[in-house]
Amino acid sequence: MRRIETRFAELARARRAALVTFVMAGDPDLETSLAILKALPAAGADVIELGMPFTDPMADGPAIQAAGLRALHAGTTLAKTLALAADFRAHDRTTPLVLMGYYNPIYVHGVRQFLAEAKKAGVDGVIVVDLPPEEDSELCIPAREAGLAFIRLATPTTDAARLPAVLAHTSGFLYYVSITGITGAGAPDVAKVTAAVARLKQHTDLPVAVGFGVKNAASAAAIASIADGVVVGSALVEAIRKSLDEAGRPTPGSVAAVTGLVRELAAGVHAAARGFARTGQSA
């Protein structure tokens, strides 16, 4: 089943962008995390990115670093993340689920084993921050062979010379990082992002989702008007953090804290007028 392609095609027909939500597996604990995952689609998430916690997330800002540490303290492992994905998939057969994280836990787990287990769990794709095209033989090529999308990040520093290499083995969608910086940092400059997305679209038929720095309904709407997807992460994990009690435990309001924000973001995305002619997608 090609859930990612199907979802983006449906949304293209509906002429709106996808809301892509990131949460960390096992944050604040596995049980709450599953409840959050299950509630996300109804709240308006079109695609789910599930973070695989890592001790040393080099591209992440304080919010996602902290979410990863909460998850690790709660005993999250890669195996448990995969089990969480499977539990979600048993409950939801259509929402695309993408695992996002860093290479070391996957490498240590064993690439082939990880891919087989992820596929079996109903995962649709992976995003691995520290695997540029130069290291495609590590995971990107095996992932595609295993039937999983390998979603690549393109950034403001990806120049015209590099873009073909970045796009070469990318599948599912392209994730455009709107700023040079870490997750949760400054707000994107919409004019610059517009130009960057237009440039990417000249070179690929893949949907382009834009993330890093989208925090609220207004910024989500702005991005939604110029891209095929809007990724929100730090704001959601911050909502989780704020819902915790003093000992860092979830409260009865934890799930609602996330879904409430997702509803607002979704409203922003749904209200956004699509400002560009869609290219290449089967509508």
Added chain:
Amino acid sequence: MKPEIPNSFRTGPDERGHFGVYGGRFVAETLMPLILDLERHYEAAKRDPAFKAELDHLLTHYVGRPSPLYFAERLTDYAREKATGGRGAKIYFKREELNHTGAHKINNVLGQILLARRMGKSRIIAETGAGQHGVATATACAKFGLECIVYMGAVDVERQKPNVFRMNMLGAKVVPVLSGARTLKDAMNEALRDWVTNVENTFYCIGTVAGPHPYPAMVRDFQCIIGEETRAQMLAAEGRLPDSLIACIGGGSNAMGLFHPFLDERQIEIYGVEAAGYGLDKKHAASLAGGRPGVLHGNRTYLLMDGDGQIEEGHSISAGLDYPGIGPEHAWLKETGRVIYLSATDDEALAAFQLCAKLEGIIPALEPAHALARAVEIAAEKPRDHLMVVNLSGRGDKDLFTVADHLGGM
């Protein structure tokens, strides 16, 4: 799987930055164009006689090179007293602690700062553990009028205060890192986060033979002056090459600088000494002895981690060795068997620190004290005509408070 024994140990890395299976370029896309750009500039600089001339001039007049190769007579006598059967090698020190700023770190920093200038970068960032690399970077930035930001784990800021003060005096901004374990690996994470944020004007000056390609090779090349001088000096002193080399290993730059020029003289025994902390069965920072291959900070190498690939905190009394990884070239040299990797505990390093101070009138840093601990033992097993070189990578002023704490005050 044992890697093939190559014809030469000195040809690595390949064009993708691999030493055997180790090394590589495991970085976020944002940084990828930057490290490719760095590689191009470094390759050009390497071929430019003007670059080498400028660096050589600085090494002579600013750093004070060549550093002496010194016969440590009383330490040699001490090892011979402990030896049986009339054994006991002749121990020489390569006196990197006499360099300006007190460690080998400045050799690499000046190379990188000259490169940064060629690339037109105005803002320099660095990570530091013991503070020696931070001090060296702050020093070079002061000399060349460059902005300098040093990331240092909050724990290390506390235990290496004299160096924090020095960096401040030199005009650098020291940023205490509060994430993770608040030591060297977290400082490196934070420096990488800075670099992805400030891509236009910033040069990341890495302090050891780690990070994504081309750093491990570039830092090694800048440190190779240590081994090259040692070769000439030993030939002058003894009329032949040394029989063994020994150096401590944090990330592995002082060791690689001494070892690399000698790797193809296969008769020479080469020893790297990792930090065994409280002991290899307890908390330590010996990635080769206690770690497994993994991927962190841009390269594949041996790492201390749990079964799930989460990085574990190292422990060493020495902030400069307290890193859960090691340069990828060392990982490869271990697997090929060319270099023998040993370790020394906190207590052994403390004992060697005091021994060196009392016998030679040289207060070593705690980092090379690890090498000294193993050197005395190995020397005692070698014949009297065996020539051993210990890399005295730094001086111990920065460690006086730490040592005093451990010895119960002064």
